[in-house]
Amino acid sequence: MTEQDFILKGFDTSVENGKVTWESPSNIALVKYWGKKKNQIPENPSISFTLSECKTITEVTFSKKEGNDFSFEVFFEGEANEAFKPKIQTFFERIEPYVPFLRQYHFKIETKNTFPHSSGIASSASGMSALALCLMSIEEQLSVTQGLVAEAARSGTEKSNHYFNQKASFLARLGSGSACRSIEGPLVVWGSHEEIEHSSDLYGVKFNENIHVNFENYKDTILLVDKGEKQVSSTLGHNLMHGHPFSERRFEQAHNNLSELATILKNGDLDQFINIVESEALTLHAMMMTSSPYFILMKPNTLEIINSVWNYRAKTGSKLCFTLDAGANVHLLYPDAEAEKVLDFIKTELVAYCQNGHYICDTVGYGAKHL
Structure with a gap:
């Protein structure tokens, strides 16, 4: 078309x-x-x-x-x-x-x-x-x-x-x-x-x-680290990629990561899924931190959550991972089979890093609906 x-x-x-x-x-x-x-x-x-x-x-x-x-x-x-x-x-x-x-x-x-x-x-x-x-x-x-x-x-x-x-x-x-x-x-x-x-x-x-059964009913819990307006608009952030010293390499990386992820979504390799998704999140913020002007949208509690997720995964063997958009909040992605344990981890350790203790539990869905 x-x-x-x-x-x-x-x-x-x-x-x-x-x-x-x-x-x-x-x-x-x-x-x-x-x-x-x-x-x-x-x-x-x-x-x-x-x-x-x-x-x-x-x-x-x-x-x-x-x-x-x-x-x-x-x-x-x-x-x-x-x-x-x-x-x-x-x-x-x-x-x-x-x-x-x-x-x-x-x-x-x-x-x-x-x-x-x-x-x-x-x-x-x-x-x-x-x-x-x-x-x-x-x-x-x-x-x-x-x-x-x-x-x-x-x-x-x-x-x-x-x-x-x-x-x-x-x-x-x-x-x-x-x-x-x-x-x-x-x-x-x-x-x-x-x-x-x-x-x-x-x-x-x-x-x-054919998406692997590992990704059926995948969970996304959004930890609301900062519920305020973003410091920098997405439009401004996107425009700062023009002339960015690392932009061309980044665009190439995205193409390669999408190729790998397309295979992973079919074969169900959750360890490789974690590697790509977390790398993509950190690369996004690295682009922001190395643009001109540069800016940081992560907050101290964003980093606390990331480190807690890494420690939790190392201790338990969990397939929990994080991703970020252009802001401070953290999306926790994990298989449906781990929902009970991950939610317990959120309530006992991560809720302290959320603004007013707020987080949102969501699940992968199937699109828009006419009402």
Whole structure:
């Protein structure tokens, strides 16, 4: 698929109003994407676990309007939120060529999270993917027979759903890069990779290989070390990869790690899984610490948790490992069979390093849902 394939070729202007609701999960990257080109194109491919409980629920009410400006209002957790509007304005400007009905309607966007906003749990991923899915549902309502959605629908539900998800991922990417990995699950690849069939820089694709039983119902417990706003925006961080002294080697490393991880996900080698996932997390932060300007998003308690995980694994032989996003919080990944023991370890040793003792228990999930 190319960008041209996602252009809506016509829509029914007689539709006066409507309402749609979607929930979309966050995701946690195993191989990290850090650095992007123009139009939200990644410098390297990534792969992520889709989560289940950490999600955004978005309801969009739309009504016909006069005038030719974008018109929308945003409510977060039931209250009007002006801070979100610039990002949505930019999003609408980017996606208008593909969803040309945006200026025809006023949109009331009501959204809420099941987790703390701006806490390093990729709220932009779940939020932008939920909004993109709502817009795709509106497109379905407005599309006419000459549109690609209608063509797909005539060819059968499976093809229609595939196009719907692919375009939703494509649109979500233009709002937040990692959002394109939240549409489906349990594993999604974003970024062109020669060994991953159908992989693309334009949208995320399900990792459709036979995933080993070791990764079924895999757990992710997020330790909330710092629930405040991030010190540095992800956009700024990505931009600092331009001219970074280690960027080219990093992009090469990501390609190699994805190749290895693709094999591991099929053969179930948890020791090698741990090596790659933890290395990827630390490499992400190493890129931040060696950029110009440089910055550190880990907190002292982040390092305490990492060392505790290493000690616990050495003592018990556990397959528990950690990963990090661009923030201080720690994602603990572990097999379902170890859930009881790991949760006991968290409660007895790690909760002390969490802000107000807070952590979130999640499981790998299967993508967004239409409500």
